[in-house]
Amino acid sequence: MRKPRIVVLGAGYGGLMTVTRLQKLLSVNEAEIILINKNEYHYETTWLHEASAGTLHHDRVRYEIKNVINPSKVEFIQATIEKVNPEEKKVILENGEVEYDYLVISLGSDSETFGIKGLDKYAFAITNVNAARQIREHIEYQFATYNTEVEKDEKRLSIVIGGAGFTGIEFLGELTNRIPELCEEYDIDRKKVRITCVEASPMVLPQFDRDLVNYAISLLESKGVEFHIGTAVQEANAEGVLIGKRGEEPHEVKAGTIIWSAGVRGNSIIEKSGFENMRGRVKVNNDLRIPGYDDIFVIGDCSLIINEAIDRPYPPTAQIAMQHGEVCARNVAKLVQGKSPLEDFVFDDKGTVCSLGEDDAIGVVFGKKIKGTKASVMKKVIDNRALFMVGGPSLVMKKGKFKLL
Ligand code: FAD
Numbered sequence: 001m002r003k004p005r006i007v008v009l010g011a012g013y014g015g016l017m018t019v020t021r022l023q024k025l026l027s028v029n030e031a032e033i034i035l036i037n038k039n040e041y042h043y044e045t046t047w048l049h050e051a052s053a054g055t056l057h058h059d060r061v062r063y064e065i066k067n068v069i070n071p072s073k074v075e076f077i078q079a080t081i082e083k084v085n086p087e088e089k090k091v092i093l094e095n096g097e098v099e100y101d102y103l104v105i106s107l108g109s110d111s112e113t114f115g116i117k118g119l120d121k122y123a124f125a126i127t128n129v130n131a132a133r134q135i136r137e138h139i140e141y142q143f144a145t146y147n148t149e150v151e152k153d154e155k156r157l158s159i160v161i162g163g164a165g166f167t168g169i170e171f172l173g174e175l176t177n178r179i180p181e182l183c184e185e186y187d188i189d190r191k192k193v194r195i196t197c198v199e200a201s202p203m204v205l206p207q208f209d210r211d212l213v214n215y216a217i218s219l220l221e222s223k224g225v226e227f228h229i230g231t232a233v234q235e236a237n238a239e240g241v242l243i244g245k246r247g248e249e250p251h252e253v254k255a256g257t258i259i260w261s262a263g264v265r266g267n268s269i270i271e272k273s274g275f276e277n278m279r280g281r282v283k284v285n286n287d288l289r290i291p292g293y294d295d296i297f298v299i300g301d302c303s304l305i306i307n308e309a310i311d312r313p314y315p316p317t318a319q320i321a322m323q324h325g326e327v328c329a330r331n332v333a334k335l336v337q338g339k340s341p342l343e344d345f346v347f348d349d350k351g352t353v354c355s356l357g358e359d360d361a362i363g364v365v366f367g368k369k370i371k372g373t374k375a376s377v378m379k380k381v382i383d384n385r386a387l388f389m390v391g392g393p394s395l396v397m398k399k400g401k402f403k404l405l
């Protein structure tokens with residue numbers, strides 16, 4: 001009899017957790033497991049702000065997928081997925097197709113531009129290793145070019161960050177540490193560099209209490225960041241951005257670099273495959289399957305589950321994607337083994353830490369507020385834990401962060 005085929009799409013947090021758990025839960029005779037991912041490597045999305053600012057080399061944020069999967073149980077296919085055809089139970093790849101009996105979609109997110117004019121063309125988003133490398137190179141090029149021009153173009157030294165959510169704030173933390181190094185390297189007066197952060201909502205990081213947020217803002221301001229809160233980016237163009245408060249005429253901030261960090265939507269493959277969705281995220285059942293499709297699980301940033309306590313969706317985070325992966329693996333194994341009932345996903349909130357550069361952070365962990373060095377150490381513990389969960393101690397030794405103090 002043919003073994004059931006499990007196909008996992010995406011080797012991010014959700015996908016790798018699913019596969020590394022499945023390879024332990026199922027024997028070679030029980031199922032065929034296939035993992036499909038665009039690159040031969042996994043990247044820690046949660047470290048990409050560091051690679052983008054240039055404070056951590058991009059090779060430090062990625063590792064080879066083959067190092068964490070068991071080749072006798074999992075076949076890895078490096079390919080770009082184009083869409084899923086659920087009626088024919090097929091995944092369409094750029095260069096072929098793969099049939100499945102059970103499918104796990106864990107393809108992460110795309111940057112959300114809300115249709116704002118010019119963002120696609122003029123702004124960068126911190127989305128993957130290629131983007132991070134390009135952002136780092138672009139900023140460095142602006143600094144390197146500045147002193148070579150007879151007529152100095154001040155906008156080369158102006159960087160705008162659109163969105164002061166977690167990604168925007170964490171990037172600012174790294175960038176403000178990197179700028180003095182760039183100034184020294186390229187003989188540029190630090191006072192000439194302008195860093196502007198534009199946040200549409202009246203509050204930065206509403207998840208945290210004001211004491212922590214004020215700590216973060218004061219620190220970043222002391223390092224030269226100019227915040228425009230309650231002000232939206234309305235357009236990006238070759239000169240910079242147009243920003244404005246509601247009901248006011250927008251004004252221009254000239255910039256040679258625009259970083260767009262104003263939120264995410266589910267991977268476009270979800271829409272291309274025709275699944276019902278809200279901003280690219282599929283509202284899944286508690287067992288993580290798509291309503292009406294008993295053989296398809298959607299996890300991580302592509303999925304949407306309502307947090308009943310506040311009647312709002314859980315945010316797309318790595319912490320949740322990894323917990324999805326664990327539940328998803330157990331549920332897929334149950335289906336393969338003909339066991340029931342499937343397990344419901346229940347979020348175990350371990351807290352959140354927002355870094356402010358290598359040595360500083362704010363956070364709430366196990367219900368306790370922390371900031372400064374203590375929070376920064378905790379952030380590195382969280383980063384190392386993610387490596388440990390997928391690849392055990394050897395991966396932590398290879399890729400972990402050990403500068404704790
Ligand atoms: P991902 O981990 O993004 O993985 C998706 C995978 O699918 C990737 O390997 C990608 O290459 C692959 N893929 C995508 N499209 C295709 C295709 N068409 N074909 C083939 N392969 C494809 N969350 C936290 O909990 N804590 C944090 O500290 C934190 N920090 C963050 C910092 C930054 C800068 C950013 C951008 C996000 C951060 N997040 C954090 C959010 C977190 O990274 C995401 O929620 C998490 O990565 C989602 O996991 P995932 O498995 O759904 O997708």
Ligand code: NAD
Pocket residue numbers: 116162163164165166167168170198199200201205231232233234261262263264315316317352353354355
């Ligand atoms: P986000 O949705 O958390 O924040 C985006 C911010 O951009 C919001 O504050 C929003 O008001 C603002 N914004 C939207 N439109 C704007 C406009 N036109 N002009 C100016 N500002 C605008 O998105 P994110 O920061 O990209 O994070 C994505 C996900 O990743 C979230 O779920 C977040 O929790 C998670 N994340 C977590 C961490 C962490 O835990 N340390 C770090 C990074 C990201």
